[in-house]
Amino acid sequence: MPADKVAEYADALCYTDLVAGYYVDAPDEVVSAIADFSTWFFVWDDRHDRDAVHGRADAWRTLREHLHAALDDPESHGDHHDPLVAAFAECVQRLFSHLGPAWNARFARHFHAVIEAYDQEFTNRRTGTVPTVGAYIELRRHTFAHHVWLDLLELAADHELPDAVRNHPEYRRAGLASQDFSAWYNDLCSLPKEIAGDEVHNLGISLIQHEKISLEGAVAEVRLRAASRITEFLEAEREVLRMAEEAEDGTHEGDALGAGLRMCLFNMRNWFSSVYWFHHESGRYRVDTWDDRSTPPYISDPAGDA
Template sequence: MQATLAVLCPFTPRLSPHVDVVQRWSLHWATRHGLLDRPGARAAFARARFANLMARTYPDAGVGDLQLATAWLISVFALDDRLERAGDPAATRRLVDEVLALLVEDPSEPPKGHLRALGEVWRRTGPRVSPAWRERFAGHVRDYLEATVWEAGNRAANRPPPVAEYRTMRFRTAAIDMFFDLIEPMHGVELPAAVFADHDFAAMRRSAGMITAIFNDLVSWPKEEAAGDHHNIVLALRHERGLPVEAAVRVAVAEHDTLVGDFVAARERFAAGALAADPAVTAVAGDFVHWVRGNVDWSMESGRYTPSDDTPAGHPSGGAIAIPAQRRPVD
């Protein structure tokens, strides 16, 4: 199967001028924390280009801030991989509880082993933000981690999640809320609770997160299918509706594009409202745009979602559907 489908992404790409500096730094940082010790890990890390994602989604951040954001991204991806390897739900639950304890405790000794990297970025982030921000962020990390326990239970039971349930949980498994929280320290601001209660701001944040998650699924389904993992909107649609994979991809693309339309409409309403006069709020809202666009560009340049080399010829994942970086750029 060789097909090309375009997604709606009407936003201008941005890229921080610090990307190369941060990429070199990130390799040393990940090495120092023992995250690249497995065979092939260094090559896979170089292909993933994690610094590029942060440089595209926080394009106005300084070098130090981008390094912190990239360290968070690397730590979360490393944790996500470890959670997938944990296998049974009980082992996943134990690892999740270790991480949650790390976020609520202030140990006198730095964490060892697999929690060392997370412990460092958490300690580096704390002084930049208020207790209220830390509580909000920790809650979003908790949402993500609890969702991984849900995934582990599904894998253990070989249970494909229903589409509606999957959509609800996908926002959490994407860990997007915590990276949206990081927008604030990237700009040296902190938003009051009233901003998050604003209907249009909340709609922008929610739709931007789901756009990011669904696009991730569109580029990663071949890898997940090859691994026998049901957690992908394309695979959930195929299973529940009995669709050929090409049709399931098209349904998922339509869902993605509808969400982009919702995001654009919420953004226009926000721009006409009182909150748009606040530079801190507009800076944060601007990075929602950068996340939507930056995730597309990074996904196209990263090797993170390439199917494994041993995928059998003729297997559906052997002909991944290519998704161009944009359609109808108007902004």
């Protein structure tokens, strides 16, 4: 975004407001780091989109390699010549300064998978491949960065959950429900833009292509699927609250675990309202006001070299 577009559009995009609702009660320096990382994610997503639209395969491949390298060694990439890589490295360093090596390694592992999922999206877009509904849902769980956002719940709570808690079926069920709702509601609100831009990655588009249903039917189905995740979360939430009660045994360790678990669950719940609010407040989805419904007006879009 050039400076004039930043001045005109940045505040209305509401990127940092979104994270403030996702990670309630996080310390200021933590929510600031997560908000900057989230803003970076949106910018990266737009770069990826433009590289795919213009067929910039070499540029995308180079960026992908540099992001993997910056994730493995963020300290040495802070002055990278590509501002997107340098900003990513700076965000990662800030995120890595709170919980310790085990959490950092897990976050890195999860984000490496996100980068590779974006690469799969790039290939699909260049070949015009619309994933089946099942394949799309699995890919979307990586491109939406489900596991990364769930990792950041622990950062907001200032408590690294033990593997036995994170991998408990009900905790995983609650987290997956919150993230699936968010991703699929995003698909619902992005559908007009993505149809206009001949996109191939959207739950609605996969339903239209592979289930042979109408646009109206696909919209209704995405709404139903998103709503089902609210029900799924509410059922899992009760079980996770029981886990927190059982952890709170009067010991310092048990009470800290219970408090951390409650805060992670509380902010999973906050994802639902924050996602809903964001998609109706952010200028990112107001396609009816754009001259070109496929291209947001705040993006500079030179074709460049492929």
